[in-house]
Amino acid sequence: MRVLLVEDEPSLRAQLSDSLKHAGYAVDEIDNGLDAHFLGDTEPFDAVVLDLGLPVLDGLTVLKRWRSSGRMMPVLILTARDNWNEKVAGIDAGADDYLTKPFHTEELLARLRALIRRSSGLASAVLQCGSLTLDTRTSRVTLDGQSVVLTSHEYKVLEYLMHRIGSVVSRTEIIEHIYAQDYDRDSNTVEVFIGRLRKKLPAELIETVRGQGYRLGPV
Ligand code: CA
Numbered sequence: 001m002r003v004l005l006v007e008d009e010p011s012l013r014a015q016l017s018d019s020l021k022h023a024g025y026a027v028d029e030i031d032n033g034l035d036a037h038f039l040g041d042t043e044p045f046d047a048v049v050l051d052l053g054l055p056v057l058d059g060l061t062v063l064k065r066w067r068s069s070g071r072m073m074p075v076l077i078l079t080a081r082d083n084w085n086e087k088v089a090g091i092d093a094g095a096d097d098y099l100t101k102p103f104h105t106e107e108l109l110a111r112l113r114a115l116i117r118r119s120s121g122l123a124s125a126v127l128q129c130g131s132l133t134l135d136t137r138t139s140r141v142t143l144d145g146q147s148v149v150l151t152s153h154e155y156k157v158l159e160y161l162m163h164r165i166g167s168v169v170s171r172t173e174i175i176e177h178i179y180a181q182d183y184d185r186d187s188n189t190v191e192v193f194i195g196r197l198r199k200k201l202p203a204e205l206i207e208t209v210r211g212q213g214y215r216l217g218p219v
Contacts, residue, residue: 033057
């Protein structure tokens with residue numbers, strides 16, 4: 001899952017970025033509203049963490065522009081303490097959730113998980129496909145109750161597919177959701193990750209749909 005992190009305060013941005021990466025997200029970091037607007041308008045993100053007080057273009061304007069051009073990704077806004085009208089304005093502009101600074105990183109991570117699963121139409125933090133489970137809180141994967149050990153990239157691919165059970169997902173789509181923009185992307189690597197996942201999971205779980213991509217289905 002890929003997150004756009006927009007925060008102009010360098011130390012907070014670095015800290016949040018580390019925490020998000022540690023939690024398994026691909027992270028694009030931006031420090032101003034103009035670049036944030038552009039990236040959010042052109043790249044697919046699973047969620048956005050958006051500070052409202054930003055240089056060049058303020059966060060509220062960025063959010064309004066995304067929503068008016070039909071960008072529907074979940075957005076969590078970061079607001080200043082005791083500024084209740086900023087929260088109201090943010091929610092009215094299309095924010096899905098907010099956090100008031102200062103906050104605990106664990107709370108940010110929990111709220112992001114909730115936003116991402118809600119936008120995929122999922123109710124639980126534990127994703128299930130037949131006898132396969134993936135716990136988005138702990139990044140633990142089990143098959144018939146037994147732990148399956150995955151590398152971080154294998155996990156990211158599986159996590160994305162588990163959010164799209166039954167849908168055909170192209171290689172490009174997978175790439176766009178497991179890597180940040182500055183990463184050296186090679187769509188052939190998806191094939192490699194899928195091949196490895198098939199060795200660790202029931203092979204028929206991930207179906208190849210010729211010329212279109214992959215489909216994770218209950219077997
Ligand atoms: Ca700020």
